[in-house]
Amino acid sequence: MEYASPRSLDEAIGLLSQAGVDARPMAGGTDLLVQLRTGARRPELLVDLKQIPGLCGIDCGSQGFRIGAAVSGAEIGECLPLREAWPGVVEAAELIGSTQIQGRASLGGNLCNASPAADSVPALIAAGAVCTLIGPAGRREVPVDDIVRGPGETALGEAEIIVDFRLPRPQDGTGDAYQRMIPRTEMDIAIVGAGVSVRVAESGECLACRVALGAVAARPIRVDEAAAALMGRRPDSEALEELAARASAAADPIDDKRGTRAYRTRVAGVLARRAAEEALRRAGDRWAARSQSS
Numbered sequence: 232m233e234y235a236s237p238r239s240l241d242e243a244i245g246l247l248s249q250a251g252v253d254a255r256p257m258a259g260g261t262d263l264l265v266q267l268r269t270g271a272r273r274p275e276l277l278v279d280l281k282q283i284p285g286l287c288g289i290d291c292g293s294q295g296f297r298i299g300a301a302v303s304g305a306e307i308g309e310c311l312p313l314r315e316a317w318p319g320v321v322e323a324a325e326l327i328g329s330t331q332i333q334g335r336a337s338l339g340g341n342l343c344n345a346s347p348a349a350d351s352v353p354a355l356i357a358a359g360a361v362c363t364l365i366g367p368a369g370r371r372e373v374p375v376d377d378i379v380r381g382p383g384e385t386a387l388g389e390a391e392i393i394v395d396f397r398l399p400r401p402q403d404g405t406g407d408a409y410q411r412m413i414p415r416t417e418m419d420i421a422i423v424g425a426g427v428s429v430r431v432a433e434s435g436e437c438l439a440c441r442v443a444l445g446a447v448a449a450r451p452i453r454v455d456e457a458a459a460a461l462m463g464r465r466p467d468s469e470a471l472e473e474l475a476a477r478a479s480a481a482a483d484p485i486d487d488k489r490g491t492r493a494y495r496t497r498v499a500g501v502l503a504r505r506a507a508e509e510a511l512r513r514a515g516d517r518w519a520a521r522s523q524s525s
């Protein structure tokens with residue numbers, strides 16, 4: 232197996248698109264190296280993405296955030312403006328693995344590994360993140376919602392890679408949160424993950440809501456029916472119960488040693504509700520901070 236560490240996007244795409252070479256991009260390697268060890272993948276060429284400037288670093292601009300696809304969870308956790316703006320996305324990224332894994336694991340790898348249980352994906356979908364893809368045919372922007380097609384399968388074309396993730400500057404009254412359930416207190420795979428983002432008016436009325444679930448279907452799913460339970464209402468306990476029931480109804484999980492289908496289905500509702508409550512609390516805190524500063 233060959234290893235290459237390109238310094239530019241053009242060089243990386245050139246290496247990945249060589250005819251007759253089974254080449255694979257690698258960011259942190261925390262999924263890929265395990266797959267090489269087990270023999271699940273046997274690429275001829277590993278193309279390391281971590282030295283390409285466009286895939287590294289986080290830009291915090293007045294319009295929004297650009298998170299390089301190869302940026303590690305640890306770097307994301309240290310970015311205070313991002314944590315302040317999108318705490319749900321940051322808490323999801325920080326849940327990935329251990330301290331060692333955090334030093335390597337990237338959002339791009341978490342998404343492109345295409346596990347239904349990937350932690351950052353429901354949070355990114357809930358936040359409305361869009362990713363920039365680049366490949367031999369050029370550049371395109373795709374919502375995170377549309378990348379994963381099923382376990383291990385993505386919508387990326389041949390030799391196409393994710394360059395970065397874009398998030399807007401949150402509007403007033405926005406809050407997001409991510410909650411997951413793992414069956415033990417050590418590192419484990421989520422049996423349910425729930426990401427929610429909301430935008431509420433100062434009066435408390437819910438103006439926008441997005442709900443996404445992980446680990447309860449063949450791919451992370453956006454559950455618009457659950458989000459609709461809060462829309463145009465002051466989210467009281469009846470509205471939140473409705474959101475929970477609709478999240479459970481949308482779940483179509485597997486039955487395995489980590490949790491039964493019935494249990495996962497119920498937990499999907501419980502976690503969607505808890506994530507919504509946390510997102511609403513954060514949205515309320517933003518309004519409170521704003522009125523204090525004015």
Ligand SMILES: Cc1cc2nc3c(=O)[nH]c(=O)nc-3n(C[C@H](O)[C@H](O)[C@H](O)COP(=O)(O)OP(=O)(O)OC[C@H]3O[C@@H](n4cnc5c(N)ncnc54)[C@H](O)[C@@H]3O)c2cc1C
Pocket residue numbers: 255256257258259260261262263264265280300301326327328329332335336337338339340341342343344348349350351387391392393394418419420
């Ligand atoms: C001990 C351990 C604990 C873990 N815990 C968790 C956890 O709690 N939650 C969780 O969600 N995951 C967990 N994982 C899985 C893994 O750490 C994450 O999925 C991580 O985010 C993968 O990122 P990476 O940069 O290491 O990806 P890599 O291993 O480098 O790549 C993963 C896949 O994505 C492709 N890829 C990578 N970057 C790009 C890109 N920019 N464009 C196109 N394709 C790309 C690669 O070709 C590969 O197929 C754990 C793994 C281990 C080993």
